[in-house]
Amino acid sequence: MAAKDSEAKSGFADNWQRGKSLKECLRYSLQQNSHCDVTFQVGKDRKSIPAHRLILTLRSGVFEAMLTGPLAEQENIALPDIESDIFEQFLIFLYTDDVILDSKNAIGLLYLSKTYDVTPLEQKCLAYLESSISSHNACVVMEQAHFYDEHDLKVKAVKYICENGNTILKSPGFSDLCHSCVLEITETDELVASEEKVFEAVNAWSEAECRRQGREITPGNKRSALGKALMNVRYCLLGQQYFVDIVSPNNLLTESEDITILKNFVSPDKSVLPFKKEPRCRTGKTITAKLLENFIENMYTPYSGDYTTVFCVNQTCALQGFNITDGSSGFSAFVCDEDTGVAVGETSDGKRTGRLVEFPDPVRIVKDKKYSLVVKCHGEHHFHLSKLSDIAEDGDFACRFLYNTPSVYHVVSSLVFHV
Structure with missing residues (x-):
């Protein structure tokens, strides 16, 4: 009260x-x-x-x-x-x-x-x-950093985009970028992405830009919107069938440009200017991490089989492919996150040069995470019983092979990384 x-x-x-x-x-x-x-x-x-x-x-x-x-x-x-x-x-x-x-x-x-x-x-x-840069917002962050001239933020966004190129290029955010940012991404040698993904991304961006400008989506208008970005695709690194079936029918390139690329498929030494034909990420280093040390026994089987290699690395890098043993025939391969079991990369036979098998898209491998490479051989194949490495080192780079035992057979002799 x-x-x-x-x-x-x-x-x-x-x-x-x-x-x-x-x-x-x-x-x-x-x-x-x-x-x-x-x-x-x-x-x-x-x-x-x-x-x-x-x-x-x-x-x-x-x-x-x-x-x-x-x-x-x-x-x-x-x-x-x-x-x-x-x-x-x-x-x-x-x-x-x-x-x-x-x-x-x-x-x-x-x-x-x-x-x-x-x-x-x-x-x-x-x-x-x-x-907090992620695959969902990397393009938005880059665009905002570019707009506000925030250099440090832009550098980090571009680095993330380059390291995760295949994922970022197919994200909706890429089509919302300004022309300047599209140019910067597509021309860099640091972009970890297949040229197929680069072409599909610039094609999708050109259609989105035509809509933003209120222009009809035609090959001529798309080419005009792309400008120099069209020349940043490294067409000579595309699969020949992909170029003939997908790229050429889009009519983004002139007939003369088409012929230049096709001639290079037949005679790789021919000039393709104004296009580039050097692989991306060429400023880095390719490292072969040897798994099999001393050969013990070469075995043959007419049956299918699965072979698993578990590994981790001390630097975030890209797994470009792997080398196989003699005589291995048809197969498919998967790279999985060992903790979650989620596949992060795969190939079916892939691009083969001798014993080297390359993934269509380089597989991003994160520092200190465990991964398993599973190779499924289809039908008759050779496999090896060898003494196995625990670690393969090259300068500051190290790849550790886990859970290896002398009784395990392998068809993979080494892993090929781009660092």
Whole structure:
């Protein structure tokens, strides 16, 4: 009763401020629209979001210019190109310095922090994006870093895209990139991807760009949209059948360019300018990790068989292929994550040069993770009983072979990595 009398005498019947910190009071005043003196009409639905001029002008010089002085905007300010929920999170940061970043809001909050020159939030957004680049957002992060000239963030995004080329090139985000970013990705030697995936990606991008420009999707318009990016595909590294069945019918190349590529298939020494024909990732190093050491016995069987090699490496790299023993006939091969059992790469016979079998797409191998290469031989084949290596080293690179026993037979003699 005494407390109620005290409140009545003081004139504060609803003292919501009692016991709250400054941050809590500011958050409450924003969420309860207490004493607000400016309203933003946000998003396509023009949602009304009240705020306080004083807080906004204290946190942002851009808001200070907007909200004070003779040219100040009035009480209702339209922001139609901003999502209302992102703007509300932005205001909470201005009032409290609190923000919870995730994959759904980081890009939008980065845009607002740049637009209104709120450096503390900008730094938080950049740090979050640098630490959370994935196959789902790598292209978006690269595009934003390019737009805002954030060099370090762009370098990290491009590195991730190059290391995961086959996955990124077929992602929807690639088709949303600007022409400059498409050029940068497709021309680099560091891109770990098959040329088939590169061609399919630039073809899909050209169609998306025609739609963005409101132009009919024709070979001529697609070629015009691509510009130099069309020349970044290394057509001589495509399979001949793929070129004849898929590339040529698209009519992106002229008849003369088609003939140049076809001639190179027959005579590889012929020039293909202005196209490149050097393999990508040529700035790295190819390492052969030998599994079989001392030959003990060569065996033959008319039956099918499965052979497993479990390994891990001390550097993230690409598994380009493997060498097989003499006489091994038809087979299929799978590379699986040993912990999850999920296949991360596969081939059926693959591209064979002597004993070397190459995967259609280089398989990304992550440092210190365990992988199993399973080779399934179909019908008659030879296999070896040999002394097995525990580790194969080349400079700083090391590949460890796990669970090897002398009684295990193998058709794989070595693994071929690009580091």
